[in-house]
Amino acid sequence: MAEGGCLPTMDLMRSEPMQLARLIIPIETAHRAVSYLGELGLFQFKDLNAEKSPFQRTYATQIKRCGEMARKLRFFRDQMYKADVSSSKLAYGSVITLDELEAKLGELETELIEMNANSEKLQHAYNELLEYRLVLKKMGEVFNSAQKKATTQQREQEHRRVEGSIDSPLLLEQELATDSSKHVKLGYVSGLVPRDKSLAFERILFRATRGNVFLKQDSVGEPVIDPVSGQKVEKNVFIVFHSGERAKSKVLKICDAFGANRYPFTDDIRKQQQMITEVTGKLSELKTTIDVGEHHWRNVVQTISHQFEQWKNMVKKEKSIYHTLNMLSFDVTKKCLVAEGWCPVFATNQIQKTLMQATVDSNSQIGVILEILQSKEPPPTYFCTNKFTSGFQEIVNAYGVARYQEANPGVYTIVTFPFLFAVMFGDWGHGICLFLATLVLILREKTYSSQKLGDIMEMAFGGRYIILMMSIFSIYAGFIYNECFSVPFELFGTSAYACRDSSCEDATTIGLIKVQNTYPFGLDPVWHGSRSELPFLNSLKMKMSILLGVVQMNLGIILSYYNSKFFQNGIDIWYQFIPQMIFLNSLFGYLSLLIIVKWCTGSQADLYHIMIYMFLSPMDDLEDNELFFGQKYLQLMLLFLALIAVPWMLIPKPFLLKKQHEERHQGRTYEPLGAHDDNLGPESAGGSHGGHEEFQFGEVVVHQLIHTIEFVLGSVSNTASYLRLWALSLAHSELSKVFYEKVLMLAWGYESVVILVIGIIVFVFATVGVLLVMETLSAFLHALRLHWVEFQNKFYEGNGYSFYPFSFDLIGDDEE
Amino acid sequence: MGFLLTTLIFVAIGIIASICVRICCNKGPSANLFHLTLVITATVCCWLMWAIVYLAQMNPLIVPILSESE
Numbered sequence: 001m002a003e004g005g006c007l008p009t010m011d012l013m014r015s016e017p018m019q020l021a022r023l024i025i026p027i028e029t030a031h032r033a034v035s036y037l038g039e040l041g042l043f044q045f046k047d048l049n050a051e052k053s054p055f056q057r058t059y060a061t062q063i064k065r066c067g068e069m070a071r072k073l074r075f076f077r078d079q080m081y082k083a084d085v086s087s088s089k090l091a092y093g094s095v096i097t098l099d100e101l102e103a104k105l106g107e108l109e110t111e112l113i114e115m116n117a118n119s120e121k122l123q124h125a126y127n128e129l130l131e132y133r134l135v136l137k138k139m140g141e142v143f144n145s146a147q148k149k150a151t152t153q154q155r156e157q158e159h160r161r162v163e164g165s166i167d168s169p170l171l172l173e174q175e176l177a178t179d180s181s182k183h184v185k186l187g188y189v190s191g192l193v194p195r196d197k198s199l200a201f202e203r204i205l206f207r208a209t210r211g212n213v214f215l216k217q218d219s220v221g222e223p224v225i226d227p228v229s230g231q232k233v234e235k236n237v238f239i240v241f242h243s244g245e246r247a248k249s250k251v252l253k254i255c256d257a258f259g260a261n262r263y264p265f266t267d268d269i270r271k272q273q274q275m276i277t278e279v280t281g282k283l284s285e286l287k288t289t290i291d292v293g294e295h296h297w298r299n300v301v302q303t304i305s306h307q308f309e310q311w312k313n314m315v316k317k318e319k320s321i322y323h324t325l326n327m328l329s330f331d332v333t334k335k336c337l338v339a340e341g342w343c344p345v346f347a348t349n350q351i352q353k354t355l356m357q358a359t360v361d362s363n364s365q366i367g368v369i370l371e372i373l374q375s376k377e378p379p380p381t382y383f384c385t386n387k388f389t390s391g392f393q394e395i396v397n398a399y400g401v402a403r404y405q406e407a408n409p410g411v412y413t414i415v416t417f418p419f420l421f422a423v424m425f426g427d428w429g430h431g432i433c434l435f436l437a438t439l440v441l442i443l444r445e446k447t448y449s450s451q452k453l454g455d456i457m458e459m460a461f462g463g464r465y466i467i468l469m470m471s472i473f474s475i476y477a478g479f480i481y482n483e484c485f486s487v488p489f490e491l492f493g494t495s496a497y498a499c500r501d502s503s504c505e506d507a508t509t510i511g512l513i514k515v516q517n518t519y520p521f522g523l524d525p526v527w528h529g530s531r532s533e534l535p536f537l538n539s540l541k542m543k544m545s546i547l548l549g550v551v552q553m554n555l556g557i558i559l560s561y562y563n564s565k566f567f568q569n570g571i572d573i574w575y576q577f578i579p580q581m582i583f584l585n586s587l588f589g590y591l592s593l594l595i596i597v598k599w600c601t602g603s604q605a606d607l608y609h610i611m612i613y614m615f616l617s618p619m620d621d622l623e624d625n626e627l628f629f630g631q632k633y634l635q636l637m638l639l640f641l642a643l644i645a646v647p648w649m650l651i652p653k654p655f656l657l658k659k660q661h662e663e664r665h666q667g668r669t670y671e672p673l674g675a676h677d678d679n680l681g682p683e684s685a686g687g688s689h690g691g692h693e694e695f696q697f698g699e700v701v702v703h704q705l706i707h708t709i710e711f712v713l714g715s716v717s718n719t720a721s722y723l724r725l726w727a728l729s730l731a732h733s734e735l736s737k738v739f740y741e742k743v744l745m746l747a748w749g750y751e752s753v754v755i756l757v758i759g760i761i762v763f764v765f766a767t768v769g770v771l772l773v774m775e776t777l778s779a780f781l782h783a784l785r786l787h788w789v790e791f792q793n794k795f796y797e798g799n800g801y802s803f804y805p806f807s808f809d810l811i812g813d814d815e816e
Numbered sequence: 817m818g819f820l821l822t823t824l825i826f827v828a829i830g831i832i833a834s835i836c837v838r839i840c841c842n843k844g845p846s847a848n849l850f851h852l853t854l855v856i857t858a859t860v861c862c863w864l865m866w867a868i869v870y871l872a873q874m875n876p877l878i879v880p881i882l883s884e885s886e
Contacts, residue, residue, distance in 0.1 A: 011850035411850065415857040423865070476862060480869055496873070497880055511881035518873045520822065521866065530880040540872045547868055602875025 012389060014405045014566070016344045018379035018803070023339040023355070024369040030328070030337050033358040033368060034321050034806075040354050041807025042347040044380060046340045048329040057326040065102060066319040072105045073312055076304050079112060083301045087308040098318055101311060108304060115297045119290065126286045127227035128261070131192050131235075133279045135263045138218050138237040139190050140272050188241045189251050193260035194226075195219065195234040201258050205240060208250050214241040227261070239265070320811050336366075340373070342380055342803065348372075379404045382803035389414065391466045399788045400798025405566070407559045409792055416552065416791075417783055418469035423548065424728035424779040425470070427736060428478025429485040430771055434471035438464050470780070480522040481729075485767070486736040488525035495519065495526040537733075541726040543595050549722030549790065550584075550592045553715075556794030557581055563795055571656050579648040580711060580794075586638040586645070588719050597627045614639060650708040654700045661695040710793075718790040724782050732775050739766045819870060823863065830859035 021043075025033050037043050049057055080087065096104075193201050202215055216239050223232040238260070240251050255262055266272060328337040343351060348370075355368040381402050385393045389410070395417075396402075396410040425431070441448065441464040448461050460467070482488040496519050497512040511532065519525075523540075527533050557580050564572035594607055605625040613620060614635045622632055743766065747759020792798070804810070834855045838848060 009846050009849075010853060011846045013850070411853060412857060415854055415861060419858075419861040419865075477865065480865055507882045508884055509881070511879035513879060514876060517818075518870060520870075522869060524873060524880075526880050529883060531883050532878050532881045536876070536878045536880075539878075540869065543872065544865070544868045548864065551864065596871065599871040599874060602877065604877060 010411070012383055012385070012393075013408055013411055015379075015381040015402060015408075015800075016346065016384060018342050018382060018404070019345050019348075020373045020375045020377070020379070021341060021343055021348075021351075022371040022373055023341075024331070024336055024371070025328075025339060025355075026336045026364055026366045026368070029358050029362045029364045029366075029368060030325060031321060032362045033355055034324050035317070036354045036358045037351070038317070038321065038324070038806050038808045040347075040350060041805050041809060042343055043351060044342045044803055044805045045324055045327050046342070047327040048338070048340060049327060058330070059322045059326050062322045063319060063326070065098075066315055066322065069102055069105055069315045070319070072109045073308070073315060075109060075112075076301075076308060079301050080305050080308065083298055085298075085301055085305045087305045098314075101314060105311070108300065112297070112300060115293060115300070119293045119297065122286060122290050122293065123230075124227050126283065126290060127225045127230075129279055129283050129286065131224060131227065131261055132263045133276065133283065134220055134224065135190055135192060135237055135265065136272060136276050136279065138220070139239050139265050140269075140276075142216055142218065142239060143272075144269075186241050186243055187248050188239055188265070189248070189255065189262055190237070190239040190265040191255060191260050191262035192220070192224070192235045193217075193238055193255075193258055195236050197258050197260075198236045198238070201238070201254070201260065204254055205251065208254060209242065209247050212243065212247060213251065215239070228259070316811060317808055320806070320808070324806055343805075344382055344803075378800065380803040381405075381800040383408065383410070388465045391463050392417065394462075395466070395784060396787075397802065399792065400796070401800045401802045403797045403800040406797055406800075407563050407566075407795065409559070409787070409796055412555065413787055414469070417787055418466070418473040420548070420725065420783040420786055421470045421779050422473035422477035423544070423725045424782065425474045425732055425775065426477030426481040426729060427483045427485065427732065427771075428475045429483075429487075430736070430767075431471050431474030431478050433768075433772055434467060434474060434776065438467045438471060442468065470776075481733070482523040482525055482528070483733060483736070486528075486733060486740045488523075488528040490525050492519065492521040495524050497524060497526045538726070538730065541729055542723060545722045545725040546588070546719060547592050547595065548725065549719050550588050552722075552786075552791050553584060553718060553794060554581075554589075556791050557584065560795035571653060571660070575653045575656065576649060579645040583642050583645040583649075583712065584715050586642045588715065590635075590638050594627060601627065603627055610635075646708065646712060649711065650704060654697065654704050657700055658695060658697055714793065718793075721790055722786065724786070728775075728779055728782055732771070732779070735775070736767075736771055739763055739771070819867070819874075822870070823867070826859060826863040826866070830856065833859065 023033075054060060077087075198217055202217070205213055205215055217236045218238075219236045220234070223234050225231065226233045226235075242248055242251050252262075266275070325337070328339045331338055352370055355370065359367050381404050383393055383402075392414045393408075393410045396408070396413055402408050422431075441461055445464075453461060478484060479491070482491075494516070496514050496516045498515045499507050500510070500513050508531075511530075512526065523537075527536060557577065560580075561573060561577045564570075564577060591607070591611060594605075594610060597603075598605060598607065605627050610622070610625050610627075618636055618639055626632075740763075743759055743763045747756050747763075750756070834852055837851045837855055841851065842848065
């Protein structure tokens with residue numbers, strides 16, 4: 001590709017020259033070579049095994065191993081999270097191979113799983129024993145109190161029996177006697193039931209056994225850890241007395257249904273005491289065992305945390321290396337791997353040095369061969385950006401990545417984008433606020449770049465240099481519009497306007513007059529707050545938008561000229577660039593000229609009238625609307641030029657392209673077949689689009705027609721689209737005026753400190769929320785749209801693909 | 817101060833800025849050209865905005881009519 005003439009190439013203007021390279025790597029060096037290339041980060045591997053499924057590839061097992069290790073590391077991370085231990089950032093620890101790492105991870109995993117299972121069992125047993133102890137205590141109390149009552153009652157009965165032995169009938173005695181022997185043994189079931197189910201429990205027991213049970217419940221003061229669910233639940237201790245086997249089975253079933261845990265209980269007091277001491281002893285034993293187990297677990301997790309980051313990085317790297325190795329193809333002799341890929345031309349030496357290093361380090365006899373290939377495939381686009389330019393390049397790439405070696409709009413976007421933003425945002429007070437905010441971000445760059453930020457913060461941080469430029473230009477535009485929180489200042493001298501006479505009586509009816517020279521820098525401060533402010537400002541800003549728009553569109557068309565010159569496309573220069581320039585400038589360039597002449601002469605000509613009647617009745621005399629001598633003839637000539645520019649764009653190019661195509665393929669039909677096959681071979685493998693042998697004339701004509709119509713109609717609509725610069729600037733100044741006058745000044749007028757403070761707070765929140773956040777985003781968006789559509793559609797193709805080298809830095813954290 | 821005079825001041829500021837940028841970061845011809853382009857573009861944009869606002873106020877068709885409260 002030829003150079004752009006006598007000028008040296010400019011950084012970032014066109015993509016770095018790229019070349020397709022083939023590496024032939026012996027097998028023993030392969031892993032190390034790929035690893036070193038990953039560190040270097042300047043080689044993009046092509047997938048040579050695209051037809052194979054992931055399971056058919058050579059290193060599929062290795063990748064599976066890495067996947068397993070990644071899973072184990074995720075498990076460790078969960079354990080670390082449970083133990084509230086964070087992984088240390090220090091990457092110390094010995095260098096270990098992948099196999100050793102795998103074995104170690106496997107060991108640690110089994111150990112941790114075992115420990116977790118054990119501790120769970122122990123905890124379960126512990127909770128059960130706790131509940132058992134509660135049952136013993138509570139039921140012990142119940143039984144004791146019941147026992148006391150029973151003994152007192154029995155004594156009373158005996159007392160009565162002793163007293164009434166003669167009077168009472170014999171049958172009653174016998175009944176009493178037999179009654180004691182016929183006593184059915186009462187069985188009981190004791191345990192704990194959750195408190196919220198206790199009422200239902202009671203009711204169902206009552207109904208199921210027809211009221212033949214006696215239930216006593218006692219609530220437990222504090223919630224108890226349920227052994228089954230592991231959660232704290234409020235429970236009641238219960239004891240159910242029943243008679244008979246059927247009742248017992250019914251009670252047991254109901255207990256199970258309600259999830260009530262049952263514990264055995266004896267009514268013997270001595271045995272109760274024994275049980276209590278036994279249980280307490282077992283509880284303390286279990287506690288110590290559990291504590292020791294947890295301590296051990298915590299130690300293991302701590303040791304893991306020291307080396308966690310290192311292991312994670314290692315596994316990530318190895319996985320990516322194996323993925324890359326999978327893209328290489330085995331040579332026929334099965335002794336080396338072949339890699340194909342793109343790399344920048346300037347990096348050739350570095351890559352060769354790296355490969356030599358890999359050969360030396362792996363003690364191989366054979367070196368790696370680097371071969372440059374020729375290809376018709378379009379190379380990826382690579383711009384060497386630094387931290388300042390990368391933001392701007394990203395917003396350009398968001399619309400479309402530049403085709404290989406076409407002009408990069410990013411170069412001009414660095415200045416014009418903040419400038420157009422400032423035209424819509426012009427207020428130096430707000431600009432200073434934005435500037436201070438981004439200054440904070442930039443000064444704390446180092447800390448923020450190593451942290452993980454939220455989504456919005458990350459976008460704001462990534463665009464910090466863009467916002468910095470935007471704020472600097474906004475401060476400048478604010479001085480020009482003479483607005484600081486919508487307040488004008490007389491910074492550059494006194495106003496140029498004064499009253500007509502000393503009494504100033506018609507200042508509010510007819511107005512002031514201009515007595516001095518024009519205010520030297522920016523807008524005269526007298527305009528703010530006057531009644532004719534809006535008509536004047538609207539006219540000024542609309543005309544400014546048109547002028548800026550015409551300038552930017554002309555820049556776009558000129559860039560298309562440089563593109564055509566670079567790609568040596570003469571047809572485009574003569575039959576696209578020139579008619580486009582003529583058309584745009586004879587209409588909208590002429591309008592810009594009229595605007596400037598009207599301003600300079602101060603004439604009262606009506607520009608709408610001039611432009612419209614230039615088309616409707618060009619032969620008419622101009623009378624009042626004449627701005628300069630010979631205007632009518634100039635207009636006729638410009639109209640004529642514009643009219644011939646349209647068929648100039650439309651008609652010659654398809655015919656010339658057809659002739660060019662025929663010339664190129666004239667000698668081709670008599671080439672020997674062998675050469676032809678060679679041509680098709682790498683092309684079909686690469687899937688390029690350079691192999692078109694057909695020339696569809698119809699398609700080319702339609703394409704050119706669409707392009708022409710788009711340009712012609714687009715020139716009107718794009719110029720009008722720039723009026724959004726006026727619209728947003730008006731919105732911004734009106735909003736800030738409203739906040740200032742209706743909030744701050746209103747609060748000031750009340751002579752009360754409380755209202756003033758409230759007013760200030762409302763003013764600050766409104767300014768930050770509406771003007772600094774919403775208006776910034778809005779103006780950002782519209783300035784971006786103006787770049788993407790109105791500027792770039794004059795010259796930008798944007799159908800390339802980005803250079804994405806194999807680099808360890810670029811592999812993101814896909815697990816997090 | 818006059819249109820031409822201020823335009824000359826803008827040109828002078830542009831030249832001084834390019835010289836400063838060339839002194840501060842001199843990183844080879846392609847980078848220098850890039851920085852020069854940025855400085856020139858910025859100067860032209862700023863001058864354009866100033867010139868438009870100045871020209872519009874030179875021979876005004878509308879005069880400021882003060883509002884009642886003044």
